[in-house]
Amino acid sequence: MSLCVLPDFAGVELDKVPAQLDSLLDEARAEIAKLETADLEQLLGRLEALDDRIDKFWSVISHLNGVMNSPELREVYAECQPKLTAYGNEVGQNRALYDQAEALASSDIKLSPEQRTGLEHLLRDFRLAGVALEGEAKERFKAIRLRLSELSTTFQNQVLDATQGWFKHVTDAAELAGVPESALEGYADAAKAKELDGYVISLDVPAYLPVMQYAENRELRRELYEAYGTRASDQGPKAGEWDNSAVMVEILQLRAELAQILGYANYAEVSLAPKMAESPQRVMDFLRELAEKSLPRARAEFDELKAFAANKGCSDLQAWDVPFYSEHLRTERYAISQEELKPYFPAETVQEGLFKVTGQLFGITYERDESADLWHEDARCYHLLRDGEPVATVYTDLFARANKRGGAWMANFCGRREVNGENQLPVAFVTCNFTPPTSKRPSLLTHSDVTTLFHEFGHALHHMLTQVNVLAVSGINGVAWDAVELPSQLLENWCWQPEVIPMISAHYETGQPLPEDMLQKLLAAKNFQSGLQMVRQLEFALFDMQLHARPAPQTADEIQTLLDSVRSEVAVYPVPAFNRFQHGFSHIFAGGYAAGYYSYKWAELLSADVFSRFAEEGVMSRELGQEFVDKLLSRGGSADPMQLFRDFRGRDPQLEPLLRDAGILEDAA
Structure with a gap:
C-alpha cells in the first residue's frame, strides 16, 4: 500500500x-x-x-x-x-x-x-x-x-x-551584431514587458550568456561582464547597493566561533564531520592532485585561445573576451556551435527523452497530472510508476522569469517513510532557469542546458527511487554531502551517448533528430577546454575549503586576498581587479556547500568510475540499471556511501576514469 x-x-x-x-x-x-x-x-x-x-x-x-x-x-x-x-x-x-x-x-x-x-x-x-x-x-x-x-x-x-536590479536597454540592433536571433527575440519580449522599445538584456544567465558568447561588440561584453561579476558587491555599476561584503565577513566569523564552541579547530572540520572526507588537508591534497594533473592541459588550452584571439585581431585577451573567442574557436575547430544545436533540443522534447532514458534504465514510467495544484503556468507535475503502481511524484519548473532565484536545483516536499503500514511516497521539485519560450518559438536548450536538466533529475531520482522506509535516511536524506552529487553527475553521462542523443533531440520545426554529422561534431567537441573547466571548479573548491579551514577574516579585503592567492595557484588567466565572484557565491554563503564545494569534484570522481561500468557493459542495459538502483540509488543514506560504491563497482574508486572522461589522462601520464 x-x-x-x-x-x-x-x-x-x-x-x-x-x-x-x-x-x-x-x-x-x-x-x-x-x-x-x-x-x-x-x-x-x-x-x-x-x-x-x-x-x-x-x-x-x-x-x-x-x-x-x-x-x-x-x-x-x-x-x-x-x-x-x-x-x-x-x-x-x-x-x-x-x-x-x-x-x-x-x-x-x-x-x-x-x-x-x-x-x-x-x-x-x-x-x-x-x-x-x-x-x-x-x-x-x-x-x-x-x-x-x-x-x-x-x-x-x-x-x-542585484541580479534583478540591473538591465541593459539597447535601441540600436547594430549594437547586438552576432547575437543569435533566438536571444534577440527574448530581449525584444523583455523590452515589451518593461514597455520599452528595442531590447532589454538582464543578468539572468539565459540572457547574459548569448551576449558573452556571440556579441561582436566588445564594450557591450565588458559592460555585462562587469555588471554580472560585481553583483551584490562594492564594485561595478551598482556598487554598494546590495553589498554582501559585511555579510560574508560576519558569516565566516560566526562559523569560526561556532566551531570553537564545539571544540573543533575550524569550521571546515565541523562541515566534514558528517561527510566522507577525513580532514580539510585530505580534501586539499585531493584537489591539488587534480590540479597538478589538469593544469598542463588548461595552460595549453589558454595559450591556444590567446593565439586564436590574436589572429582575429584581439591581442590583449580579457576575461570578457574568453567566452566569445572560446565559442568561435569551438565553432571553427568542430564546425559546431551551441546555437546551431539549440533547434534540435526543444525543452519539451528533451524532457520527454529524459523520461524515456530513465524509464528504460530504471524500469519506470511517467504520467502527467493535469489536475495538480501548481504555482505557475510553467510548472508541471508527473507521477512515477513501476508496473503501473505509483512510486513517487516530481514537479518541474524549467524557465527563467522575474522573481525566480537563478541557477538550477532539486528540493523535496517529503520523503519516503512508513505510516500506519503504508509507504508515504517521495515528492521532489526540479527547478531550472532555461531560456523561456518566445512569441515565435518554443524554449530551445543548449547542450549544456540538457546536461543541467539531467543533473538535477539525477538528484530527484536519488530521492524518488529509494526503497528505504526510515525518513532520516531515505532518498537524499542522510546521504553524506560529498556523495550526494554522485547520481546527478552520473546521469549527465547519458547526454553524450550516440544511442541516447536521438532519444532526446528533435528539430522543433521538422521533428528530425540531430543529424549524424552534427552528432559526431558534438561528441568530438565534448572535451573542448575541459582543462580550463576543471581548474575553474578546483579554484572554487580550494577557495571554499581554505576559507573555512583558517582563522576567520576581519575584512572583505582578506577574503579577496585569499581568492587571489588561490587563483595564482590554479587559475590560468587573470580576472580584472573589480571582479567580486565571492559576493555571489551562494553555494557556500547561502546554500549547504560551506567547506563542501569540493563535493562536486569528489562525486565526479565516483560517478565517472560508476559510469565506466555502464560504458563497459551497456549504457542502456536494463539489468545494470536495476543493479545500480538496487545496490546504490535506492539505498539513500542508510549505509556508508563508500561501501555502496564498492557494492556496485566491486572495488575502491580510481582517479583514472575521471581523467580519461575529461580527456586529461594522456596529459597527466
Whole structure:
C-alpha cells in the first residue's frame, strides 16, 4: 500500500503562515516534552512524524520563496526562518531527548539496519548541535545559529536583488551584431514587458550568456561582464547597493566561533564531520592532485585561445573576451556551435527523452497530472510508476522569469517513510532557469542546458527511487554531502551517448533528430577546454575549503586576498581587479556547500568510475540499471556511501576514469 501526499500551493495564505508555523512548532514542542520520558521503542517513529509534518509545511514556503519571490513572501520567510532555527536549536540541545536516544542505542531493542543508521546520525547531529553545551556557551551557540540563518537569507536576497536590479536597454540592433536571433527575440519580449522599445538584456544567465558568447561588440561584453561579476558587491555599476561584503565577513566569523564552541579547530572540520572526507588537508591534497594533473592541459588550452584571439585581431585577451573567442574557436575547430544545436533540443522534447532514458534504465514510467495544484503556468507535475503502481511524484519548473532565484536545483516536499503500514511516497521539485519560450518559438536548450536538466533529475531520482522506509535516511536524506552529487553527475553521462542523443533531440520545426554529422561534431567537441573547466571548479573548491579551514577574516579585503592567492595557484588567466565572484557565491554563503564545494569534484570522481561500468557493459542495459538502483540509488543514506560504491563497482574508486572522461589522462601520464 502507498500513500501519496502532494503540496497545497493554492491553500497558502501568506498572512496566516507565521501563526500557522507557531501553532505547528508549539504542538511539536509539546510532543517533544512527552518523548523525553516516552517508551524508547516509540522514540524514532514519533520524532520522524514530527520532522515530516514540519518539513512538509515549510518546504512549500521555501519552494515558493525560490520560484515566486515577492516582497510579501520575503517578509513572511524572514519572519519564519528564525522560528524554525530556534526550534531546531531547542531540539538539538535537548539533553533529555539526547539521553533517550543514547539509551535506545545501548538498549537491546531490535532496530532495522536503516533505523540503526538513522539513530547514529541523530546522535551525531545532537553533538554537532551543541547538546553537551552548558550555560553561556549554550546560549551563545543558539544565538549564532539564529544569526547565521538570517545572514544566509540576506545574502541570497541581495544576490537576487542585484541580479534583478540591473538591465541593459539597447535601441540600436547594430549594437547586438552576432547575437543569435533566438536571444534577440527574448530581449525584444523583455523590452515589451518593461514597455520599452528595442531590447532589454538582464543578468539572468539565459540572457547574459548569448551576449558573452556571440556579441561582436566588445564594450557591450565588458559592460555585462562587469555588471554580472560585481553583483551584490562594492564594485561595478551598482556598487554598494546590495553589498554582501559585511555579510560574508560576519558569516565566516560566526562559523569560526561556532566551531570553537564545539571544540573543533575550524569550521571546515565541523562541515566534514558528517561527510566522507577525513580532514580539510585530505580534501586539499585531493584537489591539488587534480590540479597538478589538469593544469598542463588548461595552460595549453589558454595559450591556444590567446593565439586564436590574436589572429582575429584581439591581442590583449580579457576575461570578457574568453567566452566569445572560446565559442568561435569551438565553432571553427568542430564546425559546431551551441546555437546551431539549440533547434534540435526543444525543452519539451528533451524532457520527454529524459523520461524515456530513465524509464528504460530504471524500469519506470511517467504520467502527467493535469489536475495538480501548481504555482505557475510553467510548472508541471508527473507521477512515477513501476508496473503501473505509483512510486513517487516530481514537479518541474524549467524557465527563467522575474522573481525566480537563478541557477538550477532539486528540493523535496517529503520523503519516503512508513505510516500506519503504508509507504508515504517521495515528492521532489526540479527547478531550472532555461531560456523561456518566445512569441515565435518554443524554449530551445543548449547542450549544456540538457546536461543541467539531467543533473538535477539525477538528484530527484536519488530521492524518488529509494526503497528505504526510515525518513532520516531515505532518498537524499542522510546521504553524506560529498556523495550526494554522485547520481546527478552520473546521469549527465547519458547526454553524450550516440544511442541516447536521438532519444532526446528533435528539430522543433521538422521533428528530425540531430543529424549524424552534427552528432559526431558534438561528441568530438565534448572535451573542448575541459582543462580550463576543471581548474575553474578546483579554484572554487580550494577557495571554499581554505576559507573555512583558517582563522576567520576581519575584512572583505582578506577574503579577496585569499581568492587571489588561490587563483595564482590554479587559475590560468587573470580576472580584472573589480571582479567580486565571492559576493555571489551562494553555494557556500547561502546554500549547504560551506567547506563542501569540493563535493562536486569528489562525486565526479565516483560517478565517472560508476559510469565506466555502464560504458563497459551497456549504457542502456536494463539489468545494470536495476543493479545500480538496487545496490546504490535506492539505498539513500542508510549505509556508508563508500561501501555502496564498492557494492556496485566491486572495488575502491580510481582517479583514472575521471581523467580519461575529461580527456586529461594522456596529459597527466
